[in-house]
Amino acid sequence: MKKNLTFTPSLSIQSFIFLFFIALSSLTSCSEEEQEDRSISINSIDAENIQFNSTTLKWYSSISGEKTTTVFDIYLNDKLIKKGYEKNSFELYNLTPNTQYSGKIIGRTNFDTNVEKIFSFTTADYPDPLSxxxxxxxxxxxxxxITWKTPKTLDQATLTYSIYVNGEVKKENIAENTAGNFYKITDLVPYKEYIIRVIATTDKNKQTFKEISFNAFATSFQELTLTSKNITQTAANIDWNVSTVDYLDANIITYDIYLNGTLLIENTTETTHLLQNLTPNKYYTAKVIAKLKNGDSIPKKIEFKTLGTPPSDFTVSLKGEAQPNWTETQWTLPTVADDVSFKYNLYLNDEIIEHDILSFVDNRTLTDLKEATLYTLKLVAIANNGTETFSNTITFKTITYPKINGDLILNFSNNLGTSVIAYWTPVSYTHNNENKRVYYNISIKELNNYDDSTTKLSRYLNNLKPNTSYTVRIKATVTDSGFNNYIPSKTIEKTVTTAQDYPLHPTIKITEAILYAKNSRYFPGQIRVKFSEKISDIDVETFFASTMFMNNFQTYSSSILSNKLSNSKYDYIVNNFGGNVIVNQGYVVFNDAGKTYRIPYSFHIVFI
Known part of the structure; x- marks a missing residue:
């Protein structure tokens, strides 16, 4: 089926007319709104917090109508200084002090309406310095x-200062010192009170001041010391030194000098003075007064005595050669004036070793010196009139102590297990060409209570233990050395180990032991040991005589015979026989039936 579509307008003529009138009505309404009041007003302008170089402007404005905004143009002395400013207050800076200003503010709206309001004010004067x-x-x-800190100024002004003391101006126009402000007041009076005023003045002649007070010290002096020195018969030096409170200028102190009440010098700045033309052997009183111009002062006195006539020259010497630890001195006696006495002090190496030696003494023995040492010696004669005289100075050297001569050599012989003979070489000591007696002290380190002394050259060491080592010490000493407190000595130590202890044979004895003279018809220079019975069945292991082992010997039926001794060994025995060295002792060790025996013996010399 086919449809026909027909267009129908959506608005009628009546509707169009209605909309037209509505639009016209709207345009009419807008025109009426544009005629609304859009005015602006400024009620007042105030200058607040007026300073010497600034102020704050404040104003109060009002506007009419909606959607209206405002800005302000600010004029000062007819010069626009701010345009389109939106706030209701404004700061003015860099104004000139004590000056009248005028201006205006114009308010403008966004609808081209405006209003104008004038104002005026006077700035404050230049400010005073702060305290x-x-x-x-x-x-x-x-x-x-007087010191002070620089006061602050609001306008950064330059300052000068004036100082008043007790109402009187002392100094004006003192320039400011960045390193510190100060002023020294002088010529004060002790104890007095002072009122100080410091006035600070700006370059705009604005001022502020500060006032303080203080009392001057009672005195600036603490102590004055006065000494005398270099006193002679006719002159003396006096020196002085004064101590003061801190900060006093020492250059303003002067001194007056008196001698026995008479003024010698006034207002000197020296601290030493030479007193001259004095009388010998007389007492004087010197006085010094330290003073200031204001009358402050401190005195000091001192008493001294000039010297009299000193003792005459005198000479010291040695009586003889200085010994190792002492020497004798002597000196001539000085002369002195009438009614004057004196004593000596004795110096050794510039140190006093004896005081107050009486005037009639003319010698001294010096003891406790050191050997081979250089010394200087002098005396001083000190008189009771204040004078003194030194003797000449002598130099001497002590000699070296003589020493023990010879090598001390220690050996051992006849080692029997429980005893041994110690023997040693002799040493000697000579003083002033005189041979002194030498003593030998024997001690055994392991036996603390063993101590023996002899002038001989050997000693039996008994009560020992077999197979034991002992340290034997021989100390040679000379008690009469010829010197006080000097005992020369020489020491040697040596270790000996005792032999094994063998028993005596129950029946075999040694009946005789002989050293035959080296010119004897029989057995010349040989040692023969006889036994109490035949020894053909025994084995002789050791044949010892004096200090020697007989390594080569001959065995007979009841005796043994050594080879001929050398001349030196023979002479050693003969020369010491019965003397200082024990040389006639020996022993024989032999084995009998598997057992070892030892028989000691003594031998004698036969000259046939």
């Missing part, structure tokens, strides 16, 4: 130093 501190320092009886 500051003042101190009195370094106070003495004569002066004080």
């Amino acid at each position: 500051f501190n003042v101190l009195a320092t370094k106070i003495t009886s004569e002066s004080a130093v």
